[in-house]
Amino acid sequence: MKKENEFGFAIHEIKNKLQVLILNSEVLERYLIKMNISDENVLKFTNRMKEESMDLYRFILDISYIFKKANNIEEFSLNELLNELIDIYNSLIDAKKIKIIKNYDPKIKEVSQDKKKLNIIIGNILKNSLDLKTKKNEITIRTEKQMNTIRVTITNYGEKINEKLKKNIFEAGFSTKEEGTGLGLYIVKELIEQLNGSIDIESTGDSTSFVLTFPDKLKNK
Ligand SMILES: Nc1ncnc2c1ncn2[C@@H]1O[C@H](COP(=O)(O)OP(=O)(O)OP(=O)(O)O)[C@@H](O)[C@H]1O
Ligand SMILES: [Mg+2]
Numbered sequence: 743m744k745k746e747n748e749f750g751f752a753i754h755e756i757k758n759k760l761q762v763l764i765l766n767s768e769v770l771e772r773y774l775i776k777m778n779i780s781d782e783n784v785l786k787f788t789n790r791m792k793e794e795s796m797d798l799y800r801f802i803l804d805i806s807y808i809f810k811k812a813n814n815i816e817e818f819s820l821n822e823l824l825n826e827l828i829d830i831y832n833s834l835i836d837a838k839k840i841k842i843i844k845n846y847d848p849k850i851k852e853v854s855q856d857k858k859k860l861n862i863i864i865g866n867i868l869k870n871s872l873d874l875k876t877k878k879n880e881i882t883i884r885t886e887k888q889m890n891t892i893r894v895t896i897t898n899y900g901e902k903i904n905e906k907l908k909k910n911i912f913e914a915g916f917s918t919k920e921e922g923t924g925l926g927l928y929i930v931k932e933l934i935e936q937l938n939g940s941i942d943i944e945s946t947g948d949s950t951s952f953v954l955t956f957p958d959k960l961k962n963k
Contacts, residue, residue: 874900
């Protein structure tokens with residue numbers, strides 16, 4: 743079985759199990775009311791179980807989105823999306839005293855793309871840059887537009903990614919981190935291709951750039 747199918751399969755099963763949990767906690771809730779059990783704690787804990795399962799269910803639905811090949815195209819500001827991502831990681835950026843340099847192309851206004859997928863793609867690359875031990879605490883985010891193509895380059899100053907590592911880096915399960923799943927870049931590659939785009943790595947001794955290229959106006963197939 744292909745790796746992506748295995749993940750899809752696992753997510754599908756988790757989703758089903760969660761549905762069973764939610765259904766059963768609803769039955770329990772009704773049963774308690776029928777039995778006239780009015781102990782506040784019993785009702786509170788039962789309700790909490792249901793709410794937490796529903797939360798997890800919604801989260802799993804969100805993740806399962808990446809297994810759908812169809813794109814949800816909408817118009818949005820690329821700068822805003824990038825700034826939102828920087829915001830999400832603000833506490834980590836502050837704690838590691840990292841300077842984020844924004845080099846946004848003023849020619850880029852709105853793009854017509856799948857916002858959620860782009861968010862996952864760029865978010866994963868940014869997070870990887872933040873995870874590194876670096877020589878220089880700086881990350882540059884550059885955007886460029888040429889004809890109808892957008893390029894987003896994220897540059898950091900960590901260890902060089904040599905040719906051998908470049909071959910492995912997009913494989914599902916490849917990670918050099920203690921708590922890494924090695925799924926980040928695998929998902930990134932899968933998703934950028936769904937958006938008619940591509941990803942390249944440019945790594946010298948000094949800096950490493952992940953370069954994303956994608957159309958500014960994605961058309962549905
Ligand atoms: N900017 C980078 N510079 C150097 N190495 C990198 C960079 N980004 C990723 N890597 C290497 O690629 C590996 C795979 O990255 P990937 O995002 O797929 O998984 P991960 O980050 O290890 O795990 P997870 O995404 O679950 O946190 C990383 O473990 C790291 O060794
Ligand atoms: Mg990662």
